[in-house]
Amino acid sequence: MFPTRRDFQAMAERTQTGILIHEAASKNILWANPAACRMFGFTLEELRPLKAHHMSSQERQYRRALGVAWLQSAVVHGSSRRQWKYRTKDGVDFLTDANASLVQFQDGPVVMVEFRNISEEVEIQQELSWVSQSLQRIMTHTSAGILVLDDGNCIDDISPLAARLFGSTTERLMGAHLEDLGRCDPSLDSEQVVSKLASSTGSVKIRQKIERPDGRVTWLAGELEDVVHDGMVSRVLVIRDVTDRVELEQRHEYQVANLQYLSRYNAMGDMAMILAHELGQPLAASSNYLRGLQRRVAGGTLDRDQLSYGLDMAEKQLSRAAEIVASVKRYVRRIESTSSAIDLNDVMEESLYFVRLRAAERGARVVVDRTVESLPVQGESVLIGQVIINLCFNAIDEIVLPTTETKELRVTTCRDGDWACIRVADEGRGMERAPRNQLVSGAFSAKQDGSGLGLIVSEHIVERHGGDIEFSPNEPQGTEVRLRLPIAGGTRLVGV
Template sequence: MFPERRDFEQMIRNTGTGILIHEAASKNILWANPAACRMFGFTIEELKPLKAHHMSAQERQYRREVGVAWLQSAVVHGSSRKQWKYRAKDGTEFLTDARATLVHCVDGPVVMVEFRNIDDEVELQEELTWVSASLQRIMTHTAAGVVVLDEDNCIDDISPLAAQLFGRTPAELSGVYLEDLGRCEPRLASDHVIGRLGSGHGSVSILQEVAKADGSTSWLAGELEIVAHDGMRSRVLTVRDVTDRVEWERRNAYQEANLQYLSRYNAMGDMAMILAHELGQPLAASTNYLSGLRARLSGDDPDPQRLAYGIDQIEKQLQRAADIVGSVKRYVRRIESTSTLMDLNETVEESLYFVRLRAAEQGVRVFADILDRDMLIEGESVLIGQVIINICVNAIDEIAKPGTEVKELSVTTDVDDGNAVVYIRDQGGGMQSAQPSDRLASGAFSAKQDGSGIGLIISEHIVERHGGTIRYLPNEPRGTTVAVTLPLAGPDDAAR
């Protein structure tokens, strides 16, 4: 069944949309529904004699001839839509979204105007526009840049300042994978970042080293977080330039590390001098007793008691030497007591700073090829760094000799069968064929004319205490390769 005419009338009377019926020819008001009467504050009888200038705002765009033209457009074209500002009986004005439609009735054509108050909508739109414009001004003028990333960490949108920090234009950066512009720490694909963003708790601090097109390097610090808006979730990174701060911190760290290196270097030298001095006395005494025994044994009638006395004294002197060596081992164990999970690549890079200082003094170039992944080991970073420095310094002294043609030192890191390996290569004089490599590893060898091999002994002991080895191998086409091998940390260690 279709609703009867009175049902349609009832619907029109109860709708919240205002309805005015104008005569098509004269544009006079013929009728208004209750919603229209409430908006104007007039009764139907009061509305009927009113003209457009009586019930419209006073601005020029709402003058009577404009309103009449609008209604006439509906008569000609069938319908016409316009924003029109009406004026109520009490003088208040309200903006409407109005549609005029030509309707052919039994008594003749009329124009039906349907309108609704949109003041609140316009106010909201203006507020949103203001907020959007304000955010755009902030993005343009603030000291921090804003980068919007998609789920794959590619750039969806970027503020002009952020693009400037990367040394590119916004158009050049659109769709670029963020870490193609420079490595982030932590890595964006790491479990830490994924877990933090997935949990929705707070943000992740990011430090990124950016290599610009002009060859310069800058450091950017940012906060990456998930921002929910309009039913969507976006990754937003706020970045700022911290190059000056990072370089200042690195200079301070280098200076502090240099002081630590010099103190360790001096301590190692002092310990070597003390060790040589303390061992010299019992070894010299043992040599003297051995010479005496040899002389007595060559005599006609050696005295057994004198021979036994000499042997006892030699045994005492050797025991004293053993005690001295034991005390050194205990000292090294004490300074190795602090063991943590460390990245061997970071330790090597820190050590190379001091190696390059020494190399520059000797006119030696240092080349490094550091593996682009973490090499986590369980150990003490300072001691392992000292081993790397000690081996490199020995190599530099060999390279600096006049007979060495290639004045280059190569340091490479790699992973081999569950172990982290540091290769230190030179093209110096190399190992003598008569000198077995196991004697090198045992610390009984020094290529220096006045060397004692004490540094190699200590380095070997430190590496052995970390469960690793030091191997001395021939380098191609000449020289020596020193391979420092240390076991990588297992999953249980890495999880700590």
């Protein structure tokens, strides 16, 4: 049995490939199968009068002259194949793989064009090509190295940059076990890594130490995770060179440890200065009270009340000396926390007891302007109080000079943002005698027998409490000293 002409026509009408029959000489459309009509959205009657430019894309490479030349090439050479972009009745372009062939009909030669819509295929191919090229660019040019590992953590694939980070080539590293190249932290076989990857919901941060043959060490840090795609699981590690960061961390750790050592060593010096400088006042005061009692006993003028008062005051001064010694011990030990929550206003009031005694002895007046709000700070009340006393005593020494007309010490407390502040002001000689930046940091003293140790000790104490001391000119003359400590709970708080 042989197929008849009608059978061939039936096959042409049933195929999903579009078929257009053009007259060889005029290139006019003579016939189109149903598949072609569906693709164009035209009926056969609508297609027949159309020319190439009516049913082709308006893009320059599909203009009418090129379409005619393509069909003529089939007339001359028997066949001609190319991609051609047609246009539907609705104006939508679609790309086709089209083959034009010369066919001899009974009534004369025709050109048969067989075509199929490949727009989706091209889009998929372009997308796959883009993805492939993008991945290749990422693997080649990204600042991070990329490794693909198998289930045994051996290298299946590695980017050129990753190979350079390991100091080798991609060819040499293929198949190598990752931990054979350098110790990983945590280990890839650890329960932490295995359980995290098994959950398929998270990644694991890895740090790897690579020791080069020349003795250099490179630190790599990366993120390891199992990526699921198309039903497959790939173990991917993205790594970067963090050598500079690790070396910086190591230097920082060394500096912190060294600073702790130097801090303790310096604290011993602070303790010696504090004991030498600060114990003198309470010990001298208690000695004065006891000598006064001795004189009254020798003169026969001592009564019971005077004896009780003198002994109480001597005991008070000795208790203060004991507090200073205990506080200095805690200051040096630097145990977990030797500080407590205190109100700077209360510390000032306690300190002013001794300041008023000194001022009264030397003919000076103390004026206090205390803020009504609390000034909560964290620290050692005895040490902070000793700083306040030292600053006030220095001011009194200026006030009592014959050249100072206003015999007044002004002490003010206030809050300045996240800082608790105390200002101590006098109208003495002012700051012309020494550069401002040497008042604390250098061993400066205006006293003939002064060593300047009081200001240095005060600076150390305040710095360890996270604060600072600043000197500035007072108006109309003299010096104003501002002591600042961070408010407890503020961002600037530094533990003692």
